[in-house]
Amino acid sequence: MTLDELRDKIDNIDDALLKLYNERMELVHQVGEVKNTTGAPIYRPEREQSILNRLKSQNKGKLTDAAIDALFLEMFAVARNLELPEGVAYLGPEASFTHQAAESKFGAMSAYLPISSIPGIFREVKKGTAKFGVIPIENSSNGIVSDTINCLDEYDLKIIAEVCIDVHLAFATVSDDIKKITKIYSKDIAFGQCRKFLQDLGLDEIEHIPVESTVKAAKLALKDETAAALCPAVAAKLNNLPIRFNNVEDDSNNRTRFFIISDFENAASGNDKTSLLVRLSNEPGSLVNFLNDFEEAHVNLTKIKSHIVEGKSIFFIEFHGHKDDAHIKPILEKHKDEIKVLGSYVKEIDDI
Numbered sequence: 259m260t261l262d263e264l265r266d267k268i269d270n271i272d273d274a275l276l277k278l279y280n281e282r283m284e285l286v287h288q289v290g291e292v293k294n295t296t297g298a299p300i301y302r303p304e305r306e307q308s309i310l311n312r313l314k315s316q317n318k319g320k321l322t323d324a325a326i327d328a329l330f331l332e333m334f335a336v337a338r339n340l341e342l343p344e345g346v347a348y349l350g351p352e353a354s355f356t357h358q359a360a361e362s363k364f365g366a367m368s369a370y371l372p373i374s375s376i377p378g379i380f381r382e383v384k385k386g387t388a389k390f391g392v393i394p395i396e397n398s399s400n401g402i403v404s405d406t407i408n409c410l411d412e413y414d415l416k417i418i419a420e421v422c423i424d425v426h427l428a429f430a431t432v433s434d435d436i437k438k439i440t441k442i443y444s445k446d447i448a449f450g451q452c453r454k455f456l457q458d459l460g461l462d463e464i465e466h467i468p469v470e471s472t473v474k475a476a477k478l479a480l481k482d483e484t485a486a487a488l489c490p491a492v493a494a495k496l497n498n499l500p501i502r503f504n505n506v507e508d509d510s511n512n513r514t515r516f517f518i519i520s521d522f523e524n525a526a527s528g529n530d531k532t533s534l535l536v537r538l539s540n541e542p543g544s545l546v547n548f549l550n551d552f553e554e555a556h557v558n559l560t561k562i563k564s565h566i567v568e569g570k571s572i573f574f575i576e577f578h579g580h581k582d583d584a585h586i587k588p589i590l591e592k593h594k595d596e597i598k599v600l601g602s603y604v605k606e607i608d609d610i
Contacts, residue, residue, distance in 0.1 A: 279333070282333075282337070283336075283337060283340060286337040286340070286341065287340070287341065290341035299520070299522045300338050300341055300344065301338060301344070301389075301390070301418075301520075302524070302525075303363075303418055303419040303518075303524060303603060303604050304524050304525055304526070304527035304530075304603075304604050306330075306331070306334050307527060307529075307604040308527060309330065310326065310327060310330060310331075313326055313330065314326055331362070331363065331365060332365045332366065332367075334365070335364050335365025335366070335367050335368055336365065336367055338364075338368075339365075339367050339368060339369075344368075344369070344388075344389035344390065345368075345369045345370075345371050345382075345387060345388035345389055345390070346360050346364050346368050346369065346370050346371065346388060346389070346390045346391075346392060347370075347371045347372075347373050347378075347379045347382045347383060347387070347388035347390070347391045347392070348360040348370060348371070348372060348373065348379070348391070348392040348393075349372075349373065349374075349375075349376060349379060349392070349393060349394065350372020350373055350374060350471070350473075351372050351374075351471055351473045351474070352370075352372055352473065352496070353473050353490060353492045353493040353496045354372075354471055354472065354473055354490070354493070355394075355423065355425055355472075355490060355514055356392055356393065356394060356516060357370070357372070358423055358490070358492065359392055359394075359421045359423050359514075359516040360392040360516075362421055362423065363392075363419060363421055363518060364390070371387070371388050374470065375405075376393050376394075376403070376405040376406055376409055377405065377408075377409055379391040379392070379393055379409075379519075380393075380409040380412070380413045380415060380519070383415055383519055383520065383521070384413055384415060384521075389520060389521075390418075390518055390519065390520050391415070391518070391519045391520070392421070392516055392517075392518055392519075393406050393409075393516060393517055393519065394406060394514055394515070394516050395420075395515050395516060395517050396514070396515050396610060397425070397447075397512070397513070397514045397515075397610075398509070398511065398512055398513045398514070398610045399447075399450075399451055399509055399512050400447050400450075400451075402563055402565065402574065404565070406517070407535075407565050407567070407572075407574055408567055410533075410535060410600050411535055411567050411572070411598070415519045415520065415521060416519065416520060416521065416522065416523050416600065416601040417517045417518070417519055417533055417600050417601030417603055418518050418519065418520050418522065418523075418524055418601060418603055419517070419518040419603050419604060419606075420515060420516065420517055420518070420531070420603060420604075420605075420606050420607075421515070421516045421517075421518065421606065422513055422514070422515045422516070422606055422607050422610060423513065423514060423516070424511075424512070424513055425451075425507065425512045425513060425514050426490070426491065426504070426505045426507060426512075427444075427448055427451065427452055427472070427488050427489065427490065427505070427506050427507045428488070428489060428490065428491040428494050428501045428502075428503065428504050428505070428506065429452075429455070429486060429487075429488060429501070429502050429503040429506045430476060430479060430486060430487050430489060430494035430499045430500060430501045430502060431479055431485065431486035431487070431499070431500065431502055432479070432480060432482075432483055432499065432500060433483050433484065433485075433486070436459060436461070436502070438483070438484055439461065439464065439484060439485065439486050440464055440465060440484045440485070441464060441465040441466075441467055441482075441484065441485045441486075442456075442461065442464065442465070442466050442467065442479075442485070442486045442487065442488060443467050443469050443474070443475035443476075443478045443479055443485060443486070443487045443488075444466070444467075444468065444469070444472055444475045444487060444488035444489065445468065445469065445470070445471055445472050445475070446468035448472060448475075448488045448489075449466050449468070449488065451507045451508060451509070451512060452488055452506050452507055452508060453508055454508045455503070455506040455507075455508065461486075472487070472488065472489035472490060472493055473489065473490075473493045473496075473497075475487035475488065475489050475493075476489040476493045476494050476496075476497045476499050477497055479499055480497050480498070480499045486502075487499065488506065491504060513610045514610075515607070515610050517533075518603075519601075523601065523602070524580075524601070524602055524603055524604070526580040526582055526583065526602070527580075527604050529604060529605050530578070530579055530580040530583075530602050530603060530604060530605055531560070531576060531577070531578060531579075531602070531603060531604075531605040532576065532577055532579060532580060532581050532586070532599065532600075532601070532602040532603075533574070533575070533576050533599075533600040533601055534573075534574070534575045534576070534577075534597050534598065534599055534600060535572055535573070535574060535575075535597070535598040535600060536548065536572060536573040536574075536575055536593075536596055536597055536598075537570070537572050537573075537596055538573070538596055539596075545573070548593060548596070549562075551589045551592065551593070552577060552589060555585045555586065555588075555589060556585070557577050557578070557579055557585070557586060557589070558577060558578040558579075559575065559576070559577045560576045560577060560578060560608055560609055561574065561575065561576040561609060562574075562575050563575075578605065579602075580602040581599050581602045582602070
C-alpha cells in the first residue's frame, strides 16, 4: 500500500471517529437532561472507571492501558464541559503538581481555579464557587498533609476520587555555569527531597530560599542569572526556564497522592476504598476493640495514622470496600458516634 493510500485510510477513519464522537456527545446530552431532572451530579468517577476497565479488558490492539486512559479521560472531560462547565479548584499556581493531578482527571478543557491554600480550596467548594477541589493528602517521602486532615475534619465535603502521580523535580537555571549559581529557589520540602543531588554538585552550602511553590521558584530563577530553581519540568517549560538536569529527586519512586472532594457521594463500583476519621475514647484497648470489628468482618485496613486536631488525637483510617457494603455497614453503624466517613471512592492504588 502506498503512502497516499495509507493516508486516505487514516482520513476515512478520522471521519468515522468524528461522526461517532458526535453521536456519543448527543447521547451524553440526553443523559445530562435526565440528570438535571433528578439533581444527579455530572461527574461520576465510578462510572468512568468502569468504562475504562471494560475497554482495557477487551483491548487487543496497540493501545496501552495508559493510552486508553489518556484518550477516554479527555473525552469524558469534553463531554462534562459540554453539559455543564464546573469549576475545579486546586492548590495553585498553574503547573503545580496538584494542577497536574487535576488535569489527569478532569482534562485540559475544564475550568480551573488556582487557590493558594488547602483551607481556601475547601471554602470555595463549600460555597459552590467550584464543584470540585483537588488537594494533596500524602507524599511517599513526607507523609500525611496536616492541613488536609484538619479541613476534612472541619468541612462536610466528601472524597469522591483519589489520584496518585509521580513527583519528579528538575534543576533549572538561565546560567550556563553551575559555579556561578549563588542561590536556589524552591518549596521547602523540595530541598530535602533533592539533598543528594545538591551535595553531588556542591550546591548544598549555597543559599536555599524557600518560597510558596515550585512554580514561583521557576519565575524567580528566570529573572536572576545567579539563581536556579528546583521545580517540575512543566513549570520550567511554562516559564521558558532552561532545564539543566531532570529527575534530581533522591527517591525515584517519590509519589504524591491527592483527593478530589465535592458535595456528593459515590455509588459502589466493586473496587472501592473508604476513608474515615475516628475519635476514640481515652480508655485502654479502645483502638484494639475498634480494629477487631474490622478484622472479624475480614475488612482489609490499608492505613492507620494518628493525627492531632485541636490538641486531641484522631485516627485517619482507610480500608478496602464501600461504606454501603453489607459487611461494612454494621461496623460503621456500631461506631457512628466515633466515626466521620470522609468518602468511598474508586481505588486507584493500595498505598504509596
